[in-house]
Amino acid sequence: MFRFANPEFLYLLFILPVLLAVYVYAYLQKRKAIKRLGNPKILSQLMPEVSPKRQFLKFWFIFGAVAAIIFVIAGPQFGSKLETVKRQGVEIMVCLDVSNSMLAEDVSPNRLEKSKQMLSKLTDGFTDDKVGLIVFAGDAFTQLPITSDYISAKMFLTSINPSMVSAQGTSIGAAINLAARSFTPNETSDKTIVLITDGENHEDDAIGAASAAAEKGIHVNIVGIGLPKGGPIPLQGTNNYMKDKDGNVVITMLNEQMCQEIAAAGKGMYVRADNTNSALKALQKEIDKMKKTELDSKVYSEYDEQFQLVAWIALFLLIVELLIFDRKNRIFRKVKIFS
Known part of the structure; x- marks a missing residue:
């Protein structure tokens, strides 16, 4: 060609x-x-x-x-050609909650958009690291396999929305287990899972999954998105809010205790994301402390x-x-x- x-x-x-x-x-x-x-x-x-x-x-x-x-x-x-580039970095799997509760606007513009903005800025700081992306609600799916292609990572971020996962809920354990299997085999660099969620509708053994990941040397860092007082969930395309079977407006609140327990089991850090950049700075500092080793990264040039x-x-x-x-x-x- x-x-x-x-x-x-x-x-x-x-x-x-x-x-x-x-x-x-x-x-x-x-x-x-x-x-x-x-x-x-x-x-x-x-x-x-x-x-x-x-x-x-x-x-x-x-x-x-x-x-x-x-x-x-x-x-x-x-x-065309296939190049192998030597990089000094770490491997990071991002797990992003896309359940309907992430549409709550207790953080601006809403929990999901705030998460995407934070991840985009976090990716801008990467140089030789590898990053992957998993989205989850009632199920967990790999959106982007672990890669050093940051342009693709940011492109996939912009397209994320709750409709990507049909089964609603918050299967944090499934997301952690999938992320733990997604790292490069036999890679000696530090590995971490960055999981962003509001912790609502906890359905499976997330603490057990985080503990199993930690035993493999994978730290599980949790970003709690939202405020403890919570907020209503807007119905997309309308001016109404989600209601329960009795007609009451559903208030979704950040389950901070659950997030902290998962982070502790995964030997990682917990930080709450609000309307400031404190969570982003804490994540960047945590990643900077990780052990960077030589990564073989194959770059395909068409x-x-x-x-x-x-x-x-x-x-x-x-x-x-x-x-x-x-x-x-x-x-x-x-x-x-x-x-």
């Missing part, structure tokens, strides 16, 4: 017909000037060192060099740069053009290569 990295520079090719038109115009004007002086055949005998064909050939070398330089600027790319050959062609044409003189050398005047 072939493409140009910067195809917009191909518009510079419109310079070539302009260059050709200028050359033809100058050539015709020169012929008219010579005819005004006399018979061109007689005048050519009076100027034996002048070689119109040399000048013609020099122009085409310049023309070809300009075209080649434009192609170099446009960045021709062809083929296109490989191929400008070198075109650049050598441009250089060759320019050198040849410089070596061709406008006039014949007196020593080689009888050599009929150019005239």
Whole structure:
């Protein structure tokens, strides 16, 4: 497969017909000037060192060099390659709660959007680390396998919403178990799970899952999102709030005690995320303390740069053009290569 990295520079090719038109115009004007002086055949005998064909050939070398330089600027790319990059970093699996209670607006703009904003800023601070993303509600699903492709991670973040998981609830244990299985096998760097949840509707053995992860050397850090006093859950697309079977507005509250117990079992940190950046700073500090080791990260590049050959062609044409003189050398005047 072939493409140009910067195809917009191909518009510079419109310079070539302009260059050709200028050359033809100058050539015709020169012929008219010579005819005004006399018979061109007689005048050519009076100027034996002048070689119109040399000048013609020099122009085409310049023309070809300009075209080649434009192609170099446009960045021709062809083929594909797989590179292995050595990185010094850690591995981080993010588990994000996408249950309906995460739509509560007790933190601004709501719990889910606040979580996504925090994770986006956290990802901006990564350099050589690996990150993966799991979403969960009643079930847990891998949204992004562990990778060093931060652009993809941020892209997946923007598309997350509660409708991604049809089964509602908060299966924190399932998310931790899935995250623990998602790290790179035999990797010696520190590994951590960053789980963001409001802790509501706890359904499975999250404490047991966190303890099992800790036994494998995986720290489970919990970010409690929301406020203990809680807030109602907006119904998307309406101005109403979620109600229970008796018609009362449901108030979802941060289950801070549950979050703290899970963090303690996972030998990790618990921090509450509110309307400040304190949780983000605490997470960044915790990750910075982790042991960074060399990670093998394979980077797939679909296109490989191929400008070198075109650049050598441009250089060759320019050198040849410089070596061709406008006039014949007196020593080689009888050599009929150019005239």
